[in-house]
Amino acid sequence: MSAFEHVRDLAPQQLYPGFLARAIHGDELTLAVVEIDPGAELPEHHHANEQFGIVIGGSLVFRVGDEERELVPGTTWRIPSEVPHSARAGGDGAVVLDVFSPPRADWQALDASEPQTPRWP
């Protein structure tokens, strides 16, 4: 297996309606480029995996625990294990990068579609 993969060659998986992830997994890490449709909402949820991320393009309102903020390109987030979080994309949608440790083993059960042209880059 190559060490290198372009996001356009990764099979997209729908996490929630309007949230499309292209992910790579390892022993300790999952890294995903996530495309979010305009106005799409991620319902509040939580998981054992620690989660960090950063906005690449567009905007979204993100809530972590009791803190809510509108995020723009270059804003990072840090979500400790089991802390509830939710999000809602802005009017132009968003492209974000999410990383997890331990890896998101639960994503293996999600359907994967054929690779298709990503919104970014």
Added chain:
Amino acid sequence: MSAFEHVRDLAPQQLYPGFLARAIHGDELTLAVVEIDPGAELPEHHHANEQFGIVIGGSLVFRVGDEERELVPGTTWRIPSEVPHSARAGGDGAVVLDVFSPPRADWQALDASEPQTPRWP
């Protein structure tokens, strides 16, 4: 401590000459936006931390183990624990995102300068 930090507010740390990192750390993860000067070279090294990454802008030649490739925006890498790797930025430099697990505790020892305007976004 807020869950949210913009990359412009993170204190830059020089990893190697020409490699400037702005990082956040957690219990399991480190996420860093790394600016690389045109032509700058990262000497071959290795570490116990698993490392994933993705090119945000610019280009670089990246070597992982015996595999070498020129990377463009949207290309990801996966570096297993202890696998030697090295890199050399292209003529316009590069901005990349690197993530590690376990966190890069060794970066705490690096000098940090005052926040300054990042090259991206």
